[in-house]
Amino acid sequence: MKFRVERDVLAEAVTWVARGLPARPPVPVLAGILLEAADDGTLTLSAFDYEVSARVTVAADVAEAGTVLVLGRLLADISRNLPDRPIDVATDAGKVQVTCGASRFSLLMMPADDYPTLPASPEPTGSVDGHLFTQAVAQVSVAADRGDTLPILTGVRVEVDGEKMTLLATDRYRLAMRELTWNPRSPDANHVVLVPGRTLSETARSLGASGSIDVALGATAGGDGLAGFEAGRRRTTTRLLDGEYPKVASIFPTSTETDAVVRTADLVEAVKRVALVAERNTPVRLRFAGDQVAIDAGTGEDAQASEAVECALSGPEIEIAFNPTYLLDGLGAVGTDWTRISFTQASRPAVMSGQESADGEADTSYRYVLMPVRFAS
CATH class of the missing domain: 3.10.150.10 (DNA Polymerase III, subunit A, domain 2)
Structure with missing residues (x-):
């Protein structure tokens, strides 16, 4: 096998395929990437761990077609660090020779015949x-x-x-x-x-x-x-x-008693600050009342923190507590400037959805349901 390929093309292809290589392969050959150079001027790189397969085809100047199996992560590291010049790859006496400018590497050939056949993809849906x-x-x-x-x-x-x-x-x-x-x-x-x-x-x-x-x-x-x-x-x-x-x-509530609309970034920053004093598995408490939500964490002799953020509230006031990490995950996933949080009662799940403006309609194509955490009153 002998081919020439652009450095960026090979580096990108190897990196993409290598992302799925198992950290601890059940058999040694699964640590490899299969390179198949074809006479039609294409180079196909494949990886498979019996669960996930990846395959990419790129253009190459193929002088001699062939198939070879080499250590995937090593090839990825080498290709990313080579100078920005064409890369020549050739097999010679049981080794894979990689040459790029003045850089030369000699890689061990793995037994390609032992490599499993990649699964055929189902018909596109x-x-x-x-x-x-x-x-x-x-x-x-x-x-x-x-x-x-x-x-x-x-x-x-x-x-x-x-x-x-x-x-x-x-x-x-x-x-x-x-x-x-x-x-x-x-x-x-x-x-x-x-x-x-x-x-x-x-x-x-x-x-x-x-x-x-x-x-x-x-x-x-x-x-x-x-x-x-x-x-x-x-x-x-x-x-x-x-x-x-x-x-x-059935977790999604059919109706809500209270709705609060808050600027997403403001609530995220406030929760991050208040959560600094929340020990592991300790919730942050949110009290929605009037035109603001008060966030606090910590009790008794422990460190305490509190902050308030403006919000538009409709319905009865409510006090509820959440795991701060899960709350921040939801706020980060909403992906809009404003977040609507809907409640039935403090012991029931809350539903988060996004909206583009403070007085706009909620976009319910995405909903994040968060279970509350019990807290001492």
Whole structure:
């Protein structure tokens, strides 16, 4: 195998593929990246860990076609640090020679024949705007569980009903749901799948710069449950999570007693400051009354802090407490200048949504439900 490729092209491609390499590969070959140089002037780089696959194809000047497997993270480090000149790659006597200007590296060839075959992606289900999808995934995945106690809660539930796609995640303490419009291949498309949250977040971020992302949901010809995402010449697949996702729709209140509208940035800064005195697992208390919300934390002989922020309140006054990290996660995910927080009572979940102006309508396409924390009165 022998080819020449631009330094930035190789560095970007290797970095994108290497992001999914396992930290502790179950078998040594899974630490590698497969390079396939073809006579048609393309270079394909692939990585696979039996759960997630990544593949990208770039242009290259191929003098001799071939396939080679090399350590992925090492190749990524080398390609990022080479000078801004074309890179020549060639195999010679069991080694992979990488040359760029005066820089020369000799890499060990791994046994490419032992490398597993990447799964074929399911047939595309539809496409979605890249920036919109990236934003939606970020808003929802913030509520996915990061532990291993209930693996099913580490996923993001993706439901497709015609042109409507609904993303949902919960870790039992908060719940996030985002509805968006996409372009299904079939007008009566109907799918419900559970995608690993961390993988979905990384995929959305890495493909979001593209104008459009092709999404494939469902089983492959071999019967495996996979989700596939493709943009440009980049493609990734992930194995779906199995199990029955909890029925959480009932958490959303059907009506509210109190609504408060506050400038998002003001509340974020105030909560951050007050939370400085909140010890681990200690909530911050919010009292909505009149034209302000008073935020405080700390009791008794402990350090204490308080601050007030203007808000527009409709309905009865209410005092409620939240985990400050979860509260800030929700405020950060709303993504608008103003946030509407709706309450039924202090012991029931609150619902956060965004709105563009102080007196505008709430945008309920994104809703973040936060469970309150009991506190001593």
